[in-house]
Amino acid sequence: MSWYLDNVHERNAEFPYTFYIPSKQVIDILSVGDIVKLRFVGETEKDGLAGERMWVEITNRNGDNFKGILTSEPYGLNDLTVGQEILFKTEHICDTEYKDPSSSKWDYYFDTKIIVSNDVLDKREFNFMLRDNPNGEQDSGWTVLSGYEDDEFVNNPDNLQCVSIGVILNIDDSILDFVDEKPLCAYERNEKGMFYKIEDYDWDSYLNSSID
Incomplete structure (x- = not known):
């Protein structure tokens, strides 16, 4: 057979x-x-x-x-x-x-979209997450980075992809603890491997660079 x-x-x-x-x-x-x-x-x-x-x-x-x-x-x-x-x-x-x-949770995993760098998908590792105001119904507003990317890499749209949030949850589902937090917010992984909220993130610089 x-x-x-x-x-x-x-x-x-x-x-x-x-x-x-x-x-x-x-x-x-x-x-x-x-x-x-x-x-x-x-x-x-x-x-x-x-x-x-x-x-x-x-x-x-x-x-x-x-x-x-x-x-x-x-x-x-x-x-x-x-x-x-x-x-x-x-x-x-x-x-x-x-x-x-249970289909509603699967709809969320499949339909909710995030921006992720190719480096995250290559390494199957991410250490930084930022949530901006979403654009559209399915857009979550989240951007996920490995933390190893430089500015040149991130500023090249070919190095970023829009994927279902389930792809990232397969790598690390600890983000379910805060993934529904309203924008604007940013999280980073610490030396113990746990995510913490960046309370003093420079949103002014980020938003200005996004406009430019």
Whole structure:
């Protein structure tokens, strides 16, 4: 067999704020006839795709063990066909057709945007956060830096990206303690690895430079 089912619980543990899995409340109500989505991973990539998310209709459930039939048309997995029987477990279910009570928090993780430097994403480390007044509904106003960037780096827009806040939470979710604080505010990580608020941040200089 040239494919296997991805353990989405393990993937969620690795990326807890950007890889959604259904809540236990949703999993518990699944029964015969319901449609669930599984992630089928091939041994080789096709067109850059290592996995395909496809729908399976449940035909039998015994606790955490399921049987179902594939209802989606595979794209790059040649030994999978529509109607094929699939054996799977709870840890393979990455989506359902039910409205998830926990979906609001996932909407926040996905839809709330922040500005982050490429150095943060390269190092998977950030040590400085600044919240300006947001521009638009999804913009949080936060800018996140590693602390190693110089002015030339930061002033080059090619070195900055707009990403979902979940990307940063995957690196360090301790910022949840203050991420909802109203602008204007700035935080820096101290020598103990903890963030503290910069009470005397020079906002006048920052705002003037932003205008320029």
